[in-house]
Amino acid sequence: MAQNARAGTSLEGMRPTYVYKVVLLGSTSVGKSSLAYRYVKNDFKESLPTVGCSFFTQTLNLQASTVKFEIWDTAGQEKYHSVCHLYYRGAHAVLLVYDIADKETLKGAKLWLRDLEKEFLPNEIVIALVGNKMDLAAEREVTTEEGEEFARTNGLLFMETSAKSNHRVNDVFMAIAQELLQREMEKSSAPSQLGRSTVDLRESRARTRCCWL
Template sequence: MLPPVKKDRVITQLPQCFSPNAALHTKDGFHPQVKAMCQFQRTATVSFNIAKVIVVGDVAVGKTCLISRFCRGAFDKNYKATIGVDFEMEHFEVLGVPFSLQLWDTAGQERFKCIASTYYRGAQAIIVVFDLSSVNSLAHARQWLEDAMKENDPSSVLLFLVGTKKDLSSPDQLSQIEQEAIRLSEEIKAEYWAVSAKSGDGVREFFFRVASLTFEANVLSELERSGSRHVGDIIRITDNTDGHRRRKRTPQCC
């Protein structure tokens, strides 16, 4: 039996982008085919779908705090650096259809890259995180993306560039680094967001956007491959999860 979806995880409309000039999609709503399929699905057998999302970036940019703020609604400034990879499962209901994000929180330390990189493969979305108060972390974002893309098909992965610690930046500093971030996001075809895990500013909206776009991409991809098959075949039941949130910590790298 599938777990109940929290009322605040129900998505009925495509969430707006953060910055129209640095967005993956500027359309107002879901693709008509996706909406039609989901309307049919409401009267068909309940089904389930999952998207793998990997979160990469320098150590201490706030990857774990970002995920924890969304999944638990909590912020702890004393988080210890991630060792290897941590894992969260978050459930949604998109257009009436159950959907989940696997959030893979990867280590930012160089010595753990040999572990973290083994989990990059098969991602539907890549979130590259940098610190809005650190120009160096933004400069390193391109390399993190390149490393992650070595294990994935560039034509089938959604990319997000996320600046954290928005609350720590002065207006002038924020404006300056955001110009660079938007320029980079346009170059690498990523969607740019600025958030604060401490205050929660933009975090919920961002993850709803990730869930909505990955859901739509998954359905359209299956539609393209399956032709005229029924929605019950396209948005299929996956039995590799027990429906509960789980965390996984890998052993220390060699």
């Protein structure tokens, strides 16, 4: 189950601040740690497999609000699979990362999605499918269309990235921030509990869902 975003105000006292937990899931060596490091440090380094979980923070100062991401980078090795639910519990968003040059890792992302469906209600969190390692496009085993179709079928955000070349890394986190803030707006504009009609987040999700290539 996702937790409510922790909200506050910025130093100016005018702009709301939201704190969101974002978790990276995927098979080992798909580049989860490199994506997080590139996004937070704007740098690239080859990483050894993560042991357990790594933690990063990043703050986005947007026009109408401030978003603080608490980014949890989980281990992809099979031996850690059974404990990863402890890290993504209470998440607001998840990046399902696969390697475009390794078809097996897309299958891994699909298995992670099944695990998330057991933990969260439909549309309870924002999920993005991320095809990483665009710098290895010449060795591609997963076509853009395959990733796009899987994302569309399951109502996921979709983007292809490269942590090494910094291709669209910021874009995928910005897309997540925008989707989370859109949901905040929908919650705040919904009628009160007394006699209110339920907001259908499935319609909202379908309305905002698109693929970035």
